Amino acid sequence: MNFSDFEKYSKNGLLRTPSYVFNIDMLKDRIGFLRRMLPDYEIIYAMKANPFLISSIREEVDSFEICSPGEERICEKAGIPAGKMVLSGVNKEAEDFARIFTWMKDHEQEGKPICTVESMNHMAMLEEEVSKAYGEGGTMDVLLRVTAGNQFGLDEEDVVTLVRERASYPHLAIRGLQLYSGTQKKLRSMEKEIAAVDALISRLEAECGFAAEIFEYGPGLPVSYFRKETPVDEEALLAGMKAALSAMRFNGQITLEMGRFLAASCGFYVTRVMDKKVNRGVRYLIMDGGIHQVNYYGQMMAMKLPYMLSKDGEVPLPSGSENEELWSVCGSLCTVSDVIVKEVPLHEPETGDILIFENVGAYSVTEGISLFLSRDLPRVYLLERGTLREVRTKINTEEFNYG
Numbered sequence: 001m002n003f004s005d006f007e008k009y010s011k012n013g014l015l016r017t018p019s020y021v022f023n024i025d026m027l028k029d030r031i032g033f034l035r036r037m038l039p040d041y042e043i044i045y046a047m048k049a050n051p052f053l054i055s056s057i058r059e060e061v062d063s064f065e066i067c068s069p070g071e072e073r074i075c076e077k078a079g080i081p082a083g084k085m086v087l088s089g090v091n092k093e094a095e096d097f098a099r100i101f102t103w104m105k106d107h108e109q110e111g112k113p114i115c116t117v118e119s120m121n122h123m124a125m126l127e128e129e130v131s132k133a134y135g136e137g138g139t140m141d142v143l144l145r146v147t148a149g150n151q152f153g154l155d156e157e158d159v160v161t162l163v164r165e166r167a168s169y170p171h172l173a174i175r176g177l178q179l180y181s182g183t184q185k186k187l188r189s190m191e192k193e194i195a196a197v198d199a200l201i202s203r204l205e206a207e208c209g210f211a212a213e214i215f216e217y218g219p220g221l222p223v224s225y226f227r228k229e230t231p232v233d234e235e236a237l238l239a240g241m242k243a244a245l246s247a248m249r250f251n252g253q254i255t256l257e258m259g260r261f262l263a264a265s266c267g268f269y270v271t272r273v274m275d276k277k278v279n280r281g282v283r284y285l286i287m288d289g290g291i292h293q294v295n296y297y298g299q300m301m302a303m304k305l306p307y308m309l310s311k312d313g314e315v316p317l318p319s320g321s322e323n324e325e326l327w328s329v330c331g332s333l334c335t336v337s338d339v340i341v342k343e344v345p346l347h348e349p350e351t352g353d354i355l356i357f358e359n360v361g362a363y364s365v366t367e368g369i370s371l372f373l374s375r376d377l378p379r380v381y382l383l384e385r386g387t388l389r390e391v392r393t394k395i396n397t398e399e400f401n402y403g
Helices: 003-011 024-037 051-057 069-078 094-106 120-134 156-164 187-208 234-246 260-266
Strands: 019-023 042-046 063-066 085-087 114-117 140-145 172-180 214-218 253-258 267-279 282-287 308-310 313-315 324-330 339-347 354-358 379-384 387-392
Touching (some): 003 267, 003 308, 003 354, 019 024, 019 051, 024 042, 024 234, 042 260, 051 379, 063 069, 069 085, 069 094, 094 120, 120 140, 120 156, 120 172, 156 172, 156 187, 172 187, 172 253, 187 214, 187 234, 253 260, 260 267, 308 339, 313 339
Parallel strands (some): 019 379, 042 063, 063 085, 140 172, 172 214
Antiparallel strands (some): 267 282, 267 354, 308 313, 308 354, 324 339
């Protein structure tokens, strides 16, 4: 997309600011790229990256990773079948599973979700709830999540214990292992993780007679957010990860869970210049958005320049452009921290102009401090085949902040 596309929608009144625009065509192209690069693996979309996208890619991905009861209810509303749900997250509660199982029965769901197990307590609780819901002979598939040395997942010895004692959980079918350790990782880190899981799978077979069928891996592939940083060579990175996965002794099904890497590039944040001024020699633009609505992983004190579009095209302008000035782009919050980016080279910005921040398809729409100062939540649009559709209108926030 280029600036003229946004300007056209803005001038005809179809696009209001501040807002997020998610380009579904770009997202589907992205998934297609991954399918071509990684044809042998299933793709799971981690919906925490952006829940607004799930209806549009229901048929493009194999399943959806769900990390909270709220995300699961969104999937229900979006028509995602239970068989395409992977229930993850550290805080699982019995009442949530009881409600999910009731929904599945009421809506005659043919398949069941697969669930990741985060602790010994999770395993026991899930065994009890499946038993209550489905009785003798009823089962649910589970993956044992392996910790990467943080609060998530199971210690390796606990994984071995659960596999060894799997007959004690007759309503749970352990299908394999799951691992996710973080985001923006380099290939070397992925290679080490994959080798460690492969060794654990071999250990489970040798000590427990257990042949894992599934390895679900969240590689945490990196996204290039800022100019002046070396862009990620995605094809080389994916080829390297594929080589590491292909080298595993494990020969079962590999599923790749991705969020940021899939969704980031399809998103745009559109915000409008509401005021401009010079204070003590520093030029400021006051926007109708701010840091509560646009957030980049790795941004530090507004010093990094994200990929942006202005009325003159990409920012920054070519070096030496006429009438180029440096502007600090600030939001509408009453805090000196509300600086989106400092000293951006722009060409004669005016009140009413729009600026577009790119690569906001992942996390910004839900991760920002959106309720601070009771500013309205921005609109959300989906753009597909040239049609712009508003899927969330502006929402007043005083009811959240006062009741």
